[in-house]
Amino acid sequence: MADGADLFLSLPDDGLALIAAHLGHPRHLLSLSLSSRRLYHPLLSSPSTWLSLTSSNPGSISPSQLHSWHSLSSLSYPSLCRFVFTASRLLSLWAHQNPELGNLVFPIWGFVSLVFVRIIPQEVSKNLAFSPVMEIHCDGDGAPSLFFLHGEAGLIHAGSAFSVIPSDPTVLLLEADFSPNSSLKSSLFGKLAFGDRRRLLDFLSSKSAMKLPSDLESAPVFPRSHDDFNILSRRREALISMHKAIRGGMIDCTIVESSPCSSSLSRNRSFDGDGKKKTISSYVKDGIKQLIGRSIPSKSNTNGENKHLPLNEFLKMGSGDSIGLSLRAIHTRVTSYRSWPNMHENRFALYKLPLNGPESGKEFSGLWGGSFGWPPALLGQEKPGKALFLLLLSYEETDMGLVLVGTKVLEGTHYVLHPNGSSMFIAKMEEPSTDTFPWEMEMRVSCSFSGEGISSGYGFRYPGSKPGSLFSLCNGLLAFVWRESKAVLALERINLSEMVTQGEQVPALPAVSNFTYLTKSYSNVFTGFQSNLCDTSTPR
Amino acid sequence: MGFPREADDHAEKLRWRGVPGVGDGSKDVSNDQQPNRNSGAEVSISLPSITGKILAKVIEYCEKHVFDFKQGGPGEDWDREFVNVDQAIIFDLIRAADYLAIQGLLDLTCKKVAAQMANKSLEEIRKLFNIENDYTPEEEAAVRQEHPWAFFD
Numbered sequence: 043m044a045d046g047a048d049l050f051l052s053l054p055d056d057g058l059a060l061i062a063a064h065l066g067h068p069r070h071l072l073s074l075s076l077s078s079r080r081l082y083h084p085l086l087s088s089p090s091t092w093l094s095l096t097s098s099n100p101g102s103i104s105p106s107q108l109h110s111w112h113s114l115s116s117l118s119y120p121s122l123c124r125f126v127f128t129a130s131r132l133l134s135l136w137a138h139q140n141p142e143l144g145n146l147v148f149p150i151w152g153f154v155s156l157v158f159v160r161i162i163p164q165e166v167s168k169n170l171a172f173s174p175v176m177e178i179h180c181d182g183d184g185a186p187s188l189f190f191l192h193g194e195a196g197l198i199h200a201g202s203a204f205s206v207i208p209s210d211p212t213v214l215l216l217e218a219d220f221s222p223n224s225s226l227k228s229s230l231f232g233k234l235a236f237g238d239r240r241r242l243l244d245f246l247s248s249k250s251a252m253k254l255p256s257d258l259e260s261a262p263v264f265p266r267s268h269d270d271f272n273i274l275s276r277r278r279e280a281l282i283s284m285h286k287a288i289r290g291g292m293i294d295c296t297i298v299e300s301s302p303c304s305s306s307l308s309r310n311r312s313f314d315g316d317g318k319k320k321t322i323s324s325y326v327k328d329g330i331k332q333l334i335g336r337s338i339p340s341k342s343n344t345n346g347e348n349k350h351l352p353l354n355e356f357l358k359m360g361s362g363d364s365i366g367l368s369l370r371a372i373h374t375r376v377t378s379y380r381s382w383p384n385m386h387e388n389r390f391a392l393y394k395l396p397l398n399g400p401e402s403g404k405e406f407s408g409l410w411g412g413s414f415g416w417p418p419a420l421l422g423q424e425k426p427g428k429a430l431f432l433l434l435l436s437y438e439e440t441d442m443g444l445v446l447v448g449t450k451v452l453e454g455t456h457y458v459l460h461p462n463g464s465s466m467f468i469a470k471m472e473e474p475s476t477d478t479f480p481w482e483m484e485m486r487v488s489c490s491f492s493g494e495g496i497s498s499g500y501g502f503r504y505p506g507s508k509p510g511s512l513f514s515l516c517n518g519l520l521a522f523v524w525r526e527s528k529a530v531l532a533l534e535r536i537n538l539s540e541m542v543t544q545g546e547q548v549p550a551l552p553a554v555s556n557f558t559y560l561t562k563s564y565s566n567v568f569t570g571f572q573s574n575l576c577d578t579s580t581p582r
Numbered sequence: 583m584g585f586p587r588e589a590d591d592h593a594e595k596l597r598w599r600g601v602p603g604v605g606d607g608s609k610d611v612s613n614d615q616q617p618n619r620n621s622g623a624e625v626s627i628s629l630p631s632i633t634g635k636i637l638a639k640v641i642e643y644c645e646k647h648v649f650d651f652k653q654g655g656p657g658e659d660w661d662r663e664f665v666n667v668d669q670a671i672i673f674d675l676i677r678a679a680d681y682l683a684i685q686g687l688l689d690l691t692c693k694k695v696a697a698q699m700a701n702k703s704l705e706e707i708r709k710l711f712n713i714e715n716d717y718t719p720e721e722e723a724a725v726r727q728e729h730p731w732a733f734f735d
Contacts, residue, residue, distance in 0.1 A: 049670065069731065069732055070700060
């Protein structure tokens with residue numbers, strides 16, 4: 043039987059590229075390339091084959107971007123493809139409950155990196171304002187293991203990212219983790235008390251702070267055009283070199299133990315309610331239970347028993363090792379209500395929001411943006427005083443049939459009216475509306491649906507609803523009208539990637555708060571730097 | 583509509599009557615030889631690198647897909663059975679489909695090869711495709727060190 047290498051070598055480029063496009067992961071193509079000396083060079087150095095592999099991955103970077111990454115970095119196509127395939131599992135929308143005005147985090151491809159930015163609460167304007175949250179860079183093997191957390195005053199904090207990313211991550215955790223060759227298999231960080239977690243993360247971020255050289259400080263964090271690739275390449279080299287110089291932000295445990303952050307320990311916390319010394323496995327079990335998404339109050343129990351792991355015991359578990367900031371993506375079961383996850387309120391965690399594109403029978407799915415009032419303030423216009431609302435539209439089967447739910451994920455008012463993740467409206471897809479659009483306009487109504495819009499209810503946490511109608515207009519806009527008040531929420535479909543690329547970067551918060559701002563807040567904590575917020579509250 | 587052909591093992595000339603929905607004709611056919619679907623004119627196309635056996639398989643695929651076109655094609659089961667053949671034949675079919683620009687057949691055969699490689703280790707891929715390991719032990723060790731992630735389970 044002939045050498046199988048001949049079979050592959052005899053294929054036309056199109057054939058090999060198409061086989062690559064159907065492979066589930068670059069590992070298989072790499073295995074084929076490495077299987078014999080005769081295949082090694084032809085396959086490893088065939089850009090079209092590797093480019094075809096990434097372009098088949100939804101949400102992936104474009105072939106021209108991959109080509110630029112390859113030519114400006116020292117990384118091979120297999121390594122770059124491995125990075126793209128793994129990191130692309132994080133392409134989604136992420137958020138925490140707090141601050142309630144919204145804190146939407148969105149990943150965008152950088153330069154051999156995935157950059158997470160936050161869309162801050164703002165008004166409708168020409169350019170969307172965003173602040174940098176964190177970056178995951180590719181290491182020499184193609185693993186997404188280099189973590190950079192943005193902080194205030196241009197500081198960037200070094201850490202590590204756990205490079206095994208599940209295929210469907212539901213939560214992103216900011217933790218303190220021991221060095222990669224630690225004997226501890228699972229993270230026990232979640233078992234620490236909130237105060238200890240906060241102090242440890244603050245301490246580690248203070249010790250891992252870096253600053254880019256002045257000529258790179260104002261470089262963009264992701265490419266806005268092809269012209270940015272050169273400066274981004276230099277920026278990445280600087281980041282990686284600083285990351286190495288600071289040992290990836292890893293601090294010896296003995297230093298942490300003798301630091302102020304571990305001085306305020308509670309004594310005798312390592313015993314459970316029965317007076318028996320808790321074992322590591324019982325801490326792990328409790329920790330995992332707490333991570334399963336329920337809205338759990340920050341005090342874990344009310345009868346005074348404290349099941350938290352003391353900080354000094356946690357540090358001793360990695361004895362002799364060092365510890366540093368770490369980012370971990372996990373898949374854990376998270377319950378949700380109307381497309382909004384139930385979140386643990388005192389975890390340094392970002393939860394994945396379900397972002398689905400339009401499909402047959404569900405044409406309105408996806409991210410929409412707009413404001414109250416008519417005529418509508420469209421994005422890209424300067425409309426002083428109009429709060430920007432971002433809504434995630436999704437479908438649900440209910441006892442009223444198929445309904446469209448408009449989940450609020452960002453609100454640009456000065457002081458929030460309804461919780462983050464509230465349903466601004468629901469529209470019944472099987473019940474056309476008999477209402478007429480109350481405002482004069484040139485465009486036709488394509489169809490309309492009966493529904494309910496949010497209104498004041500029993501306090502902040504429990505909004506009510508009032509009747510209204512959703513109008514789909516021929517120009518692609520949606521408008522929800524509250525029947526009684528005639529308030530109109532006008533929405534257009536948003537391409538967030540495009541808007542962020544053309545947007546305006548604003549400074550970040552201090553590191554740990556920049557990841558998740560856990561102090562309860564009903565106003566805009568992200569704008570100590572700008573005052574272009576309005577405080578319109580529309581009566582409904 | 584049929585495919586009149588002169589049976590000749592290595593250099594077939596095929597009288598090709600334009601068939602809607604099946605390929606755009608060979609890539610190397612010059613413009614004045616392109617099949618004209620409306621007129622039904624017969625065109626000669628030279629197929630120097632395709633054996634009679636492979637051509638017969640290609641024709642079998644085309645005929646089945648054309649005749650079952652109105653029913654949405656012959657279905658996945660038929661396609662799966664069609665590519666349930668030796669490795670050498672699959673690769674010959676890929677080359678033929680690429681040469682004749684028959685996208686459906688190209689997709690089907692390439693998907694088959696990709697599916698065979700899925701979740702296989704490097705050793706399993708060597709065995710499956712009978713790829714000879716022509717590295718010296720030192721070379722193999724160097725390759726493993728340079729690309730460790732190819733060897734994860």
